[in-house]
Amino acid sequence: MSIKKLDPNVDFTLNILEKGDPNVIVEEGEFFTLEIKKLFDTSVLKSLGYDLDNLIGFVLHKNELPTSVGQRLGFFNTFLNEIIHRAIYKMKLNELAELSFEVNPDLFEESFAFTNKHHSENIVHLDLKFQLRITNVEKKKPHECVIYKQDENQLFNLCLEHKADANELFKRSHIFTAFKRYHKSMSYLIIANQLINDKIRQKEENEMSESCEDDVFIKLNDLKNKLKEQKAILHSNLAMCQLKSCSYDMAIINCNKCLEIDCNNVKALFRRAQARTGCNDYDDALQDYRAALKFDPNNEEIKKRINHVESLKKTYNDAISGRLKKFFS
Numbered sequence: 377m378s379i380k381k382l383d384p385n386v387d388f389t390l391n392i393l394e395k396g397d398p399n400v401i402v403e404e405g406e407f408f409t410l411e412i413k414k415l416f417d418t419s420v421l422k423s424l425g426y427d428l429d430n431l432i433g434f435v436l437h438k439n440e441l442p443t444s445v446g447q448r449l450g451f452f453n454t455f456l457n458e459i460i461h462r463a464i465y466k467m468k469l470n471e472l473a474e475l476s477f478e479v480n481p482d483l484f485e486e487s488f489a490f491t492n493k494h495h496s497e498n499i500v501h502l503d504l505k506f507q508l509r510i511t512n513v514e515k516k517k518p519h520e521c522v523i524y525k526q527d528e529n530q531l532f533n534l535c536l537e538h539k540a541d542a543n544e545l546f547k548r549s550h551i552f553t554a555f556k557r558y559h560k561s562m563s564y565l566i567i568a569n570q571l572i573n574d575k576i577r578q579k580e581e582n583e584m585s586e587s588c589e590d591d592v593f594i595k596l597n598d599l600k601n602k603l604k605e606q607k608a609i610l611h612s613n614l615a616m617c618q619l620k621s622c623s624y625d626m627a628i629i630n631c632n633k634c635l636e637i638d639c640n641n642v643k644a645l646f647r648r649a650q651a652r653t654g655c656n657d658y659d660d661a662l663q664d665y666r667a668a669l670k671f672d673p674n675n676e677e678i679k680k681r682i683n684h685v686e687s688l689k690k691t692y693n694d695a696i697s698g699r700l701k702k703f704f705s
Contacts (some may be wrong), residue, residue, distance in 0.1 A: 389478035390463050393507075396471030397449055400464050402464055402513050404450045405534065409512040410464070411442040415474065415505040422482055431484060433457040442507065450560065451541060455483060460506070469510050528575075528599055531568035533605060535561045539613070546617065555617040562610045565603055572600050608637040612644045617619040618652055627651040642668045646678065649685075658689035 402408045414436060418428050429435045433454040436443045449465070452458040456479075463475045526534075542557035576596055600636040615630035631648035634641055650665035665682045669675065 386459055386476055386477055388459060388463060391474045392467055392471060393474060394472035396468040396510070398468055399499065400469035400513060402449045402510060403516070405448065407446060407448050407514040407517055408464070408510055409444060409449055411444050411509040411511055412436070413440070413442040413507040415507055417504065418504060425470060426484055431456045443510070444511065453541070453545065453553060454550065455485065458553065458556060460508070462508065467508065467510055469513055472507070472509045474505060475508055476503070478503055483552070485550055497678045511674055528568040528571045531564045531571070532599060532603060535564040535568065538564065539606070539610065542613070551617050551620045558610055558613050558617065565607055565610065566591065569600065569603050571663060572596050604637055606640060612647060615644070615647045615651070619647060622654060624651040624654040640671055642671050649681065651683055653688065656692060658685050658692065661685050
């Protein structure tokens with residue numbers, strides 16, 4: 377069974393050809409206009425069954441002219457688009473640069489292929505190169521775009537935005553990119569939670585009027601509970617992605633973290649059962665499926681899975697028993 381790494385590290389080189397405005401950069405969450413031009417032959421990509429437009433998330437001009445596209449930094453929608461965004465973090469307004477990197481075509485998600493001819497053992501990596509220029513940035517106020525200057529409510533909203541985008545990406549079978557966006561959502565959540573904890577501690581240390589204190593604490597604790605609920609969902613969704621890549625051990629870890637927060641989470645129990653089945657841990661898988669069935673007794677899918685795992689368990693035990701008999705005969 378093929379196992380793909382969900383968070384592959386692709387290094388890139390960014391060569392500055394023309395200097396830009398040293399005082400203007402693109403911050404996380406800001407909208408910007410990018411002029412982009414490919415500087416490589418796409419025939420190898422096509423031979424593997426891929427279209428460059430699908431891989432980078434927008435349509436390039438078919439001629440040699442740069443294409444102007446609007447983007448929001450950090451809100452990438454494909455594997456290659458994420459690499460381009462990583463380069464944008466290092467660039468300045470009106471700067472002209474060449475972005476180049478090597479990538480293994482096996483990292484491309486099969487959902488982006490337009491044919492089934494995208495497997496090749498002969499091609500170890502592809503050399504990709506783009507020309508980039510940021511032509512416009514819609515600057516926000518510092519507290520609106522710099523992550524450590526945003527308040528807990530703004531961070532929570534960004535968490536929800538990234539999670540919603542990740543959900544849509546997963547539905548389109550863009551597993552790698554969905555996984556990264558779920559992780560980005562989690563990062564906003566963690567910082568928001570830390571801000572809330574700091575404010576609660578500060579308010580406990582400082583004397584305040586009872587009415588003011590009650591109002592502040594109610595709002596902070598209400599948001600803290602919402603963050604806790606979203607954290608459980610994100611751990612379960614990360615496990616959902618890991619199941620798709622057959623990363624069963626990591627999926628179990630994320631399901632455990634979800635269930636530590638919400639022990640009645642049916643999806644986490646179901647996904648942990650799937651992961652344990654993948655690890656041939658049939659007894660624990662059955663325990664999880666049966667626990668999930670208690671919370672959702674009319675779920676026919678869970679019932680089917682229980683029957684399936686019981687069958688797998690019998691086949692597995694029979695095979696082990698047969699090997700032991702041969703060994704000791």
